[in-house]
Amino acid sequence: MSAKWYTNGKGNNVKVLVCDSYETLSKKAAGILAGIVNVKPNAVLGLATGSSPVGTYKELIKLCEAGLLDFSQVRTYNLDEYYPIDPENDQSYHYFMNVNLFDFVNIDKANVHVPDGNAPDMNKACEDYEAMLDEIGGVDIQVLGIGGNGHIGFNEPADVFVGPTHIVELTESTIQANSRFFEKIEDVPTKAISMGVGSIMKAKKILLVANGAGKAKAIADTLEGPITPQVPASILQLHHDVTIIIDEAAAAGLKEYHA
Ligand code: GLP
Numbered sequence: 510m511s512a513k514w515y516t517n518g519k520g521n522n523v524k525v526l527v528c529d530s531y532e533t534l535s536k537k538a539a540g541i542l543a544g545i546v547n548v549k550p551n552a553v554l555g556l557a558t559g560s561s562p563v564g565t566y567k568e569l570i571k572l573c574e575a576g577l578l579d580f581s582q583v584r585t586y587n588l589d590e591y592y593p594i595d596p597e598n599d600q601s602y603h604y605f606m607n608v609n610l611f612d613f614v615n616i617d618k619a620n621v622h623v624p625d626g627n628a629p630d631m632n633k634a635c636e637d638y639e640a641m642l643d644e645i646g647g648v649d650i651q652v653l654g655i656g657g658n659g660h661i662g663f664n665e666p667a668d669v670f671v672g673p674t675h676i677v678e679l680t681e682s683t684i685q686a687n688s689r690f691f692e693k694i695e696d697v698p699t700k701a702i703s704m705g706v707g708s709i710m711k712a713k714k715i716l717l718v719a720n721g722a723g724k725a726k727a728i729a730d731t732l733e734g735p736i737t738p739q740v741p742a743s744i745l746q747l748h749h750d751v752t753i754i755i756d757e758a759a760a761a762g763l764k765e766y767h768a
């Protein structure tokens with residue numbers, strides 16, 4: 510298990526940890542989250558779906574089972590959800606969180622929040638979610654994955670950064686990428702409700718995890734490219750406390766790292 514710190518040379522507050530394997534990456538990420546919960550038992554965690562954090566969640570479950578971590582007072586807010594979708598649907602992000610984390614740790618489900626992909630008034634659902642984030646004063650730490658096109662949550666490449674929680678039209682590439690979880694591509698919802706980049710930037714800390722060659726370009730653009738809504742994750746260069754944990758394959762495009 511080895512890992513190496515790297516900075517992108519831009520003088521910002523982004524710390525990057527390049528790990529020798531997905532397992533190392535997952536253990537390191539879980540260690541950071543567990544540390545926060547151990548210091549602050551009622552910590553507010555911003556959580557993400559996708560395959561990238563699954564290993565991290567597995568490590569959190571192990572820590573919980575070993576009695577080293579206690580979720581009883583933890584509150585969680587998820588980044589996004591498909592729309593329209595019922596939370597009971599096994600393709601929903603709500604369901605994903607249950608089967609990959611919540612069902613296996615001692616969290617009180619009343620403390621779990623996932624945007625409602627089935628609300629009668631979606632604009633109100635967006636406003637209510639954002640109001641909840643404001644009320645808690647931002648999550649203590651926000652976990653993020655990253656799309657191959659640089660999206661975070663469901664903030665797709667666009668001409669402008671969208672601040673608050675909003676309804677998103679998914680891009681063709683995201684629908685394509687996410688179709689691996691569905692029986693057929695026509696079943697993938699074309700819309701989602703997602704925290705905006707403004708909602709994400711309200712987090713006190715950000716922890717992004719990414720692995721595999723498919724993320725190399727997005728990671729290089731995020732860290733070494735300009736800040737642009739065409740690469741939504743590039744906004745993280747402006748956050749005061751970001752840790753990005755990746756494997757060697759996802760680090761392949763980093764010029765400074767390989768210099
Ligand atoms: C989805 C999610 C994102 C996630 C991305 C990458 O689009 N909305 O939050 O980061 O997929 O997923 P994966 O980790 O499976 O590559």
